[in-house]
Amino acid sequence: MPDFLWNSQSPLEKAVIAxxxxxxxxxxxxxxxxxxxxxLVQVMARRGRNADVAKAAKKLFGTETPAMLKVANGxxxxxxxxxxxxxxxxxxxxxxxxSLEQMEEAFAGxxxxxxxxxxxxLIRISGPSANDALAKxxxxxxxDSVFPVGAAATTSIDHTAVNxxxxxxxxxxxxxxxxxxxxxxxxxxxxxxxxxSLEYGVEVAAIGAGH
Amino acid sequence: xxxxxxxxxxxDSGEFTYLGDASPKRPAAPLDGGAAVxxxxxxxxxxxxxxxxxxxxxxxxxxxxxxxLIAERSTTTHEFKSVAAAPGAGAAKTAQAGER
Numbered sequence: 001m002p003d004f005l006w007n008s009q010s011p012l013e014k015a016v017i018a019x020x021x022x023x024x025x026x027x028x029x030x031x032x033x034x035x036x037x038x039x040l041v042q043v044m045a046r047r048g049r050n051a052d053v054a055k056a057a058k059k060l061f062g063t064e065t066p067a068m069l070k071v072a073n074g075x076x077x078x079x080x081x082x083x084x085x086x087x088x089x090x091x092x093x094x095x096x097x098x099s100l101e102q103m104e105e106a107f108a109g110x111x112x113x114x115x116x117x118x119x120x121x122l123i124r125i126s127g128p129s130a131n132d133a134l135a136k137x138x139x140x141x142x143x144d145s146v147f148p149v150g151a152a153a154t155t156s157i158d159h160t161a162v163n164x165x166x167x168x169x170x171x172x173x174x175x176x177x178x179x180x181x182x183x184x185x186x187x188x189x190x191x192x193x194x195x196x197s198l199e200y201g202v203e204v205a206a207i208g209a210g211h
Numbered sequence: 212x213x214x215x216x217x218x219x220x221x222x223d224s225g226e227f228t229y230l231g232d233a234s235p236k237r238p239a240a241p242l243d244g245g246a247a248v249x250x251x252x253x254x255x256x257x258x259x260x261x262x263x264x265x266x267x268x269x270x271x272x273x274x275x276x277x278x279x280l281i282a283e284r285s286t287t288t289h290e291f292k293s294v295a296a297a298p299g300a301g302a303a304k305t306a307q308a309g310e311r
Contacts, residue, residue: 068218069218069219069220082276083218083275083276083277083278084218084276084278084296139222139223139225139226153219153275154219154275154276154277155219155222155226155274155275156225156226156274156275159274161274
């Protein structure tokens with residue numbers, strides 16, 4: 001009998017401590033969650049093949065490729081703009097998203113793919129004080145008029161590259177954001193976000209219990 | 212200081228890395244073209260103008276969309292007059308990267 005097994009585990013397995021942290025009672029200012037099991041593929045159009053990539057994406061995901069600084073919501077995946085002529089295909093239901101093999105077939109010769117499912121870590125932050133907490137971390141302007149629902153950005157948070165986008169408002173009509181960070185930086189960034197949120201009161205969801 | 216990336220919009224300068232002068236053009240001559248060509252290449256590789264005023268320079272948006280950019284910046288006031296994608300940035304353009 002082996003005395004250990006190879007199990008995949010979230011890079012935030014130890015960092016995520018579910019429950020209420022920081023100031024106050026009542027409605028938390030910030031809600032934080034992390035979903036471990038995701039499907040994520042980086043798609044980069046090859047030179048001059050952008051139109052073909054858009055066509056293939058429409059067929060495969062049911063949506064055009066995302067416009068600059070935008071997210072495109074497809075049937076089987078969310079496409080997040082990540083730079084000129086490139087995007088991330090993200091799905092929280094790895095089983096129902098197109099497999100890497102299906103994508104390789106769809107984008108054969110037109111785009112280069114890189115599977116990032118275990119390379120990036122998804123962190124979600126929302127709540128009435130989410131913008132205040134994020135203001136300590138990012139130089140992005142998150143005002144509604146500049147960064148509405150569906151806006152996306154690639155930026156640096158605490159010197160770490162982050163894919164950042166705004167999702168539909170939460171149940172309390174507060175802004176909700178998602179970010180993808182390199183797994184090796186997820187732990188430090190998670191602690192940074194928690195610490196920045198403590199003064200507003202932060203509710204941390206158990207791993208996988210995200211919306 | 213903010214730099215207006217043509218793809219991402221205005222961003223903190225900490226997201227960018229300065230590479231250097233974007234004005235030198237690679238001489239269109241074979242490398243083994245003799246002393247005259249060697250002189251041209253010496254100029255291309257080593258000699259730079261020390262301009263007080265606007266210069267064209269390469270910047271890399273490594274903390275963002277990872278694009279190479281060419282900016283016109285004043286060395287005296289740090290004012291950015293323009294920031295554009297370097298040739299070949301993004302797959303939509305069919306040109307190869309680098310100056311023609």
